[in-house]
Each structure stands twice: as structure tokens, then as C-alpha cells.
Amino acid sequence: MKFLALLLLLPCAAAAQLVNPLLPSGPDPYVCYKDGYYYYTNTLGSRVDLWKTRDLKDLKTAQRVTIFKPEPGKPYSRDVWAPEVMFLRGKWYAYVAADDGNNDHHRIFVLENANPDPMQGAWTFKGEVANDDNKWAIDADVIDYKGRLYMAWSGWEGDTNGEQDIYIARMSNPWTIEGQRVRISRPTYSWETHGDLKGPPGHLNVNEGPQFLIHKDRVFIVFSASACWTDHYALGLLSLSGHHLLDAGRWHKSPEPVFTGDTAVHVYAPGHNSFYKDGQGRDWLLYHANNAPDLGCGGRRSPRAQPFTWNADGTPDFGRPVAEGPLANP
16 A cells, blocks of 8 residues: 555656756747647757647657748848747748848848648748838737738838837738738836947847737837846836727837846746647747856757736736746646
């Protein structure tokens, strides 16, 4: 009987835990949950890979395929950044920022796959997603809200680097922007303005990586602020008043960052996040961070996940970054 009791206890004692970081490297992590599977991707620079797993704690051993590897000599052949793979209106879409090797030419591109399983079937290159201004653009996120599609991204007002703002526009379909872009945030607080450039204008103010978040019919955008190569990289919050996403005056920015690094647990420059729900309906924050100071904006950034809660006023409470290792009380 003692042996039987020990066997009954073993499954609980040996139950696998989510361990941060999820992968040794993985900047700009993004995940989509559908039909019992998590579909994960992150920046690789030269291509887009997609992981499939029933549990993110198993990401290291998950099925993995390359869904996009651009041929040389195209406007989208280099600097393939911040992919997002999502299911919209019956098909899979992959949004990615890329250029021809010149950062000034960064734009957003989209691919489509009609197969129910995005690990299979053909990914068709649909082309660039741009409005009439066709300015520098990265970090697209798309939402289907009250029967309408909207895209948010980080872009330049003109053709010169120095400031990245958050824009939003309506879409007529998952690959076409309808109408003009609307700027809903620009870096104005001190925590959004850390970062230097070589040459004019010499200083970089950044809002990037916008991610839609909906809770009880309220709409938020969580974004990353300051240059990603600084340890000041952090998450900010935009809250929408009402339901008119294209009304810039209805977006309100929290005056302080909502998620920052924590030297006590060796988490530096956390940012470029996405969100997901687990099987119990709990909300999770997925983001990248460095494990030491001054590691910059490269492959040392690793993906981490932790649950979050909600404040009494309806805004998200992300808490503090957790230390590397098994996640306690997930």
C-alpha cells in the first residue's frame, strides 16, 4: 500500500512546469492559440519559422517548420523582423516587416495559407500592406473588432529616422489597408526617449511593437518604448475610451511604463510582447528580455511568459518580471 501511495503521488511531483526562458533565443515572440494548439514565432532575421505545440512549456521540442524564406534581391529579402501568424476570417496570415538591406526601406508584408493547419499547405505571398503614404513601417498587429479589421504598427511620420510612432488604420481585408493611417501615440515621456543614433538627428524616440488587448469590451494597445538596444526598453499602455479605434483623441497613454526590467531577478530590457490565454482561461504575457545589462538588441534576447491579472479600473496588471527558471504557482 505504501508503494501504491507513492505511485499516486509521483504524477503530481513530476508534473512539468513552464521554465523561463522558453527558448535560448527568440526576440519579438508572438503566439496564437487555436483548436488546442499554440502556434509560436519570433524574429530570425532571414526567414519566418513556425512552432506548433499543445503546451508552451514544450516549445523547445515542438514541431517546427519554415513558412517563409524570401529569395534574394527582393524589397523584402533582408532584415525579416517581428513576424506574427494569426487566423483571420477562415485563413491563416503571416505579417512580417522586411527590407532590401537598407533599414530606410522597411515595410510590412503578408502571406496567406488556406490550410486549416498552418504547418501544412502553401503559404502564398500576398505582397506589401501599405496605405497611400507608404512610409517606413514595422511591427504590424491585426485585430478583428466588431466585424471590422484594424492594423496597428510602428512607423515614421516622414522619411527620416529619429522617431517611431504608433499608427492604426482600417483594413478592407487581411492584406489591404482602407483609408488613411491615424497616429495614436508618439514618444513624449522620458521613459520613451532613451536611445542614440549615429548622425542626424542623433536621438531616437521610440514607440513600437503595438499589441491589441481586449478585456470586457475594453480595448488596449500595449507597446514597447525606447530603443531596444538600451536597458530602458519597457512596455507602455494605451487605453481606448469607447469603441472608435480611428479617433486618436480617444486613445489615452498611461504616464508611467506598465512593465519594466528588474535587476533583482536579472531581467533587462523586457519588451515586444504578445498575449495568450491558457486552457483555464488565464491571461498570459509573452515577451523577450536579456539576462544581463548592456546585451543590446540581438540574439541574446530570449522569450519568457508569465500570467497577469487585472486592476480594479479594468487595466492590465503585469506585475514584475519573474526570474529565470521554473515558474512558481503558475
